[in-house]
Amino acid sequence: MKRLLCTLLLLVGCRETVDVAQTKRAGTTFVEPIDATDLDPDPNVVRVALTASALAPGGAYAYAYNATNPGPTLRAKVGDRLIVELTNDLGAPTTIHWHGVAVPFEMDGVTWMRGPVAPGATFTYQFDLPTAGTFWYHPHFDTERQVEGGLYGALIVEDPAEPAPDRELVLIVDAVDELAPGQRAHGHGKLVTRWRVNGVETPTLTLAGGTAVRARVINASNVGILALRYPGLSQIGSDQGLLPSRRTTPRLKIGPGDRVDVEIAIGMEDVVLEADAYSLNGGDAWGDPTTLMRIEVMNPTAPPAPIAWPFPGGAVTPDPGYADIVYAFAGSDRSRDWMINGERFPNVTIETIPLGGAAIVDVTNLSPSEHPFHVHGLTFEVLAVNGVAPEMRTVEDTIMLAIRDRVRLRIDGDNPGDWMTHCHILPHAEEGMMTVLRVE
Ligand code: C2O
Ligand code: CU
Numbered sequence: 001m002k003r004l005l006c007t008l009l010l011l012v013g014c015r016e017t018v019d020v021a022q023t024k025r026a027g028t029t030f031v032e033p034i035d036a037t038d039l040d041p042d043p044n045v046v047r048v049a050l051t052a053s054a055l056a057p058g059g060a061y062a063y064a065y066n067a068t069n070p071g072p073t074l075r076a077k078v079g080d081r082l083i084v085e086l087t088n089d090l091g092a093p094t095t096i097h098w099h100g101v102a103v104p105f106e107m108d109g110v111t112w113m114r115g116p117v118a119p120g121a122t123f124t125y126q127f128d129l130p131t132a133g134t135f136w137y138h139p140h141f142d143t144e145r146q147v148e149g150g151l152y153g154a155l156i157v158e159d160p161a162e163p164a165p166d167r168e169l170v171l172i173v174d175a176v177d178e179l180a181p182g183q184r185a186h187g188h189g190k191l192v193t194r195w196r197v198n199g200v201e202t203p204t205l206t207l208a209g210g211t212a213v214r215a216r217v218i219n220a221s222n223v224g225i226l227a228l229r230y231p232g233l234s235q236i237g238s239d240q241g242l243l244p245s246r247r248t249t250p251r252l253k254i255g256p257g258d259r260v261d262v263e264i265a266i267g268m269e270d271v272v273l274e275a276d277a278y279s280l281n282g283g284d285a286w287g288d289p290t291t292l293m294r295i296e297v298m299n300p301t302a303p304p305a306p307i308a309w310p311f312p313g314g315a316v317t318p319d320p321g322y323a324d325i326v327y328a329f330a331g332s333d334r335s336r337d338w339m340i341n342g343e344r345f346p347n348v349t350i351e352t353i354p355l356g357g358a359a360i361v362d363v364t365n366l367s368p369s370e371h372p373f374h375v376h377g378l379t380f381e382v383l384a385v386n387g388v389a390p391e392m393r394t395v396e397d398t399i400m401l402a403i404r405d406r407v408r409l410r411i412d413g414d415n416p417g418d419w420m421t422h423c424h425i426l427p428h429a430e431e432g433m434m435t436v437l438r439v440e
Pocket of ligand 2: 369370371372423424425428429433
């Protein structure tokens with residue numbers, strides 16, 4: 001009957017009507033992770049309960065915090081104390097690592113100082129939140145499987161001095177099917193073309209014209225490098241809060257573990273967030289970009305003026321030229337041998353930064369794969385990438401190294417502990433690309 005109707009109406013555009021309907025149906029409604037409930041009446045304390053559990057088999061994810069993927073968003077303001085009561089119903093040991101937050105060492109979620117939380121047990125993490133920014137939390141035990149299983153969530157630390165946008169979005173992106181059963185899914189030449197945003201592929205969100213959006217983007221992939229683009233891409237923040245000033249760029253490369261804050265001005269037209277096809281082999285993206293998500297405009301109007309963020313400014317520290325610590329990343333996908341300075345974790349040399357001092361750290365990628373370099377508990381200023389100083393002061397905890405890249409970092413020894421330092425491609429980390437940086 002429908003076909004007959006179409007045949008009859010072909011000349012007056014039935015086909016077009018059908019196509020539009022299909023386009024709308026192709027995507028799903030955008031969902032945001034729910035905010036965790038603050039159980040503490042003290043305005044400077046955020047106390048939340050998280051239960052890690054295994055979900056019924058057969059779904060896209062095997063595990064969840066509080067039965068949702070991604071886990072609930074933990075929201076606090078800078079200076080607050082965060083208390084997280086973790087109940088482990090996974091049936092396997094687990095921990096939580098607070099990626100990007102300078103926590104006391106015993107709260108870091110690594111297992112060489114404090115063992116993992118046993119099945120059925122509870123553990124209370126508590127620490128202060130010294131820096132505003134977009135952070136995330138995930139296990140650091142059987143990490144590759146537990147993170148791919150869906151154990152992750154956003155930790156947003158707000159600065160009351162920053163203006164509230166019309167709309168804030170938390171976008172946790174994760175490449176689809178990175179760890180198929182019995183298979184290594186991170187073949188190095190494999191282009192990542194399918195992504196979930198907050199657990200959903202190519203979702204659609206409707207916003208009114210004139211809306212100024214702050215989107216906090218977190219790459220929770222095991223392996224997938226997100227090459228993000230949308231018209232007028234405007235980056236306002238990075239791993240450790242607002243950048244010194246606004247940065248416009250045609251494309252942002254966001255590696256696993258990395259975060260960026262971008263501003264999106266909704267005006268007359270729909271905004272499509274796209275990802276260029278990209279692989280661990282690096283190089284320029286090729287092929288058509290894929291749609292990450294769509295923002296459809298309701299009541300189109302002139303786009304809003306850029307938000308007046310209190311950008312902190314600040315100059316790039318000059319590169320002094322020497323190095324206190326040198327890390328060379330090497331390895332190969334064929335041998336599954338990933339090393340830092342020829343060593344595979346846990347058989348590694350521990351480098352030390354004096355407490356209260358700093359170290360110039362030189363990291364070179366000698367392998368035929370890209371790697372996001374990540375340091376726990378500490379942050380670094382980027383002094384140079386391949387001999388060139390960055391266009392603005394950049395403070396990070398995770399930085400992408402393309403093949404043959406050499407980055408020069410200044411790491412402040414402001415937090416005592418034995419800090420895990422590793423590639424955030426989770427299979428690389430598990431296959432040895434981890435070391436320990438000691439501050440004492
Ligand atoms: Cu996301 Cu060892 O960290
Ligand atoms: Cu790596």
